[in-house]
Structures are given as C-alpha cells and as structure tokens.
Amino acid sequence: MEHQFADALKHNDDQLVKELYVCYREEFIRFSKKYQIAPQDSVDIYQDAFLSIRKHALSGKLYEVNSSFKTYLFGIGKHLIFNKLKDYASKKPYDPKLHHPCTEYEIIRINDTQEPSEEQKLLRHYFNQLGKSCQQMLTLSFYRGLTNEEIAKQYGYDSEAVVRSQKSRCLKTLKNLIKQSPR
C-alpha cells in the first residue's frame, strides 16, 4: 500500500483525499455497472468504500496491506456491491450470475455497521452538546487512540498534564449532562 495515501486519509489531507476520490470515481462506477448497480447507488457505494478505507487507515490496518490503494478500495467496493445485490434480490428476482462477472478484484470483507443502542443514541445527543474542543479532545483520545502526550505535541497544548486535565473536565461535563437528562 502506498503509505502517502494511507497518511492522507489518516491526517485528513483534503487535497490528496479529493484527488484520490476523483481519480478512481469514474472507473469504479464503470466497474459497478458490470453488476448492474444503479448509477446513484454506485456513487453511494463508492463513498461507503472510501469511508471504510479511511477507517482502516485510522486503525493502522491499511499500512499492513500488500495490495495497492486502488485494489484495496475496489475490493471493499466489491464487498459492498454484493451487499447491494442482496438488497436488490429482496425486491426483484435475483440473478446469481451477477456475483461472477469480474474476478479482477478480490473481495475485502468489512464489518457491517450495527444500529446504535439507546444508550449510544443518548450519548451521541449529549456529545453533540459539548463544545468543539471537548468533542475533538474525546475523539482524539478514544477514537483516534492518541495518548495525552501525542495530543499535546500534535495539537499544541502546553503539556501532557494540560491534556489530561482538559480531558477529565470534558468527560465530567458529558457525564453530568447525561445524569441530568430527563430519561
């Protein structure tokens, strides 16, 4: 895998991410046409494939991949195309031949998104009420998995202790909001 592309997704380099998005878009839509995917669905699938590949960049998994960025992206896309075909099959007669028109890209299986629990919905509601800096701090710590020291260095905080104390304040505020919620 081209590390510069994984880095672009990880650090949200808007310009390079946009170039990658535009670069493979038309070819992906032609690719999904072989499976008789409707054009608007193709665009949605392409975007979902981008979301997944970004998730793999953030988790570090993308750096261990041996194939090229394009092969991996299309492999995820193929998995999503097959999911869409299953969806189509529930609405009209299914043509099993559609599962085999192209062996060019190996399927990359991804975890399908699960519906959030009531607890997660409530948490999301109050998370959105936090200030932007708290949202960023908690995202960096718990989703991106950065240590306090890494956050301090990369985001210009005075010290690890400042990050620790702000994070603790943000968590306290979030917990209080939930505690006071009229459930």
Added chain:
Amino acid sequence: MINETLLEKFFSKHLSEAELLEFKKRYDTEADFKQEVDFLNNLQLVSETEEETKFKTQLATYESELSKKKKCAIL
C-alpha cells in the same frame, strides 16, 4: 479509584502483556472499572460516528463540485 493511565493505554493500544492482564482482571472484578470502560467504549463508537458523518460531508462536497463542473461543460 479508576486507573486513568491504564485506560489511556488501553484506548491507545499501548498496554503491555502484564497491563492487559491487570486490565482484564479489573474489568471482570471491579464494577466501577467495568462501568467506566463500557462508557468509554460507547464514547468511542459515538465519536467514530461523528467523524464518519463529517467525512461523508467532505465526500459529498467533492461530488457536488464534480456535478458543477459537468454542468459548466454543458453550458
């Protein structure tokens, strides 16, 4: 008392083998610790969803820019 360093190391995937054992033991035996970890795991999912929503908006912007370009070409 919740061990914040242990939690930080867990979420940044920096736990050593010994710390991982301690983490698992605490999770299984200390109600407060389990509650905190479950809360933070949910927070992880929530912040992931929020990040994805932002990224989806970014991708939608690329799409709208592409369709504008197509329209310009026709005119």
